[in-house]
Amino acid sequence: MFYSNSWTKCLICLIFIASGNAECPKPQVEGNVVLTNDALLMNDFPEGKEATFECANGYLKEQGSERITCTSGKWSTLELTCKKKDCGAPREKPHLKYEFGEEGTLFGASARAICDKGYQLTGPSYRQCYATGWSGRPRCDVVTCNKPPEIMNGTITEKPGEEFPEYGGVIHYSCNEGYTLIGNKSIECNEDGEYNSLPPECKDVNDIPLKPTATISITTTTSSTVQPTIRDANDIPLKPTAIISTTTSSTVPPTIRDVNDIPLKPTAIISTTTSSTVPPTIRGLRLHLSASLHL
Structure with missing residues (x-):
């Protein structure tokens, strides 16, 4: 009986000792934390053993301890918290x-x-x-455009310094003496790498068709009337009158212009006609008696 009781007590002690030294399982990870390389290489986690954690790639420690401890076969609570890394705004570059x-x-x-x-x-x-x-x-x-095109009978008077004009670059043209520029005198490099228009042309002034304009006719009439002169018996004028009629006519022939709508030789033909009519002078009684005496 004594032997039996002693054996029971020893068995209880062994169970207590065994349970107090129980190992913990391999730590489990979740979220944005991971085991360190040292912890990953460990196979056994006996009583009192520590395991260390760290933030996952792309995360930074925010707060809390990175360590947990094995106690009575269980791990302590992990307090480590991590947050996403902030790359910040990319470095500024022109345009x-x-x-x-x-x-x-x-x-x-x-x-x-x-x-x-x-x-x-x-x-x-x-x-x-x-x-x-x-x-x-x-x-x-x-963005750049192709080399500026040359034109016949004309030259490039102004252009950007680079061989291939950049966006916004302007090329100016002019014609040789005796030639007239047809089209835009300048072209510009657009954002799509093309010029905004075709280059101009230089035409011989003798080959440019004329462009007549409408005929303008101007007529001005001025009329002035003076009442007939009435004289008394002594041949003294009482009410002098005169009728004057003036007509002015001005005709401007069509203006001849070139294709750029520039007048070549403006001319004008002005015709003026003036007529004046003075009614007969009416005389009084004295003139009438003189005539009768002669009869």
Whole structure:
């Protein structure tokens, strides 16, 4: 009986000791935390053993301890919390801007590269926020046009310094002596790499068809009437009158213009006709008696 009781007590002690030294299972990870490399290499986690954690790739420690401890076969609560890394706004470059999505500049977000008008994108259209920062290196290069075309019987009087004009560059033309410029005197390099119009032409002035304009006729009439002169018996004028009629006519022939609507030799033919009518002088009684005496 004594032997039996002693054995029972020893068995209870062994069970207590065994349960107090129970090992913990391999720690489980979830969310944005992971086991460190040292913890991953461990196979046994006896009583009192610690396991260490760290933030996952692309995350940074926000607060809490990275360690947990094995106690009575169970792990303590992990207090470590991590947050996404912020890549910040990409570095500014000339004529380049970015369009961001909902994630903004946080880890995993993407940004679309956009160039200003007259510039074209070189490199990736999108950049990704990785743990090491933004991916890719896009840039915006100015759009260029082909070499300015030459023209017959004319020259380029002004152009940009570079061989291939850049966006906004203007090329000016002029014609040689004896030739007239037809079209635009300048062309400009557009944002699509093309000129905004064809270069002008230089035509011989003798080959340019004439362009007559409408005939303009101007007629001016001036009339002035003076009442007849009435004289008394002593041949003294009582009411002098005169009828004067003046008509002025001016005719301007058509103006001859070239194709650029420039008058060549404006001329004018002006015809003026003036007529004056003075009614007979009416005399009084004295003139009548003199005539009777002669009879």
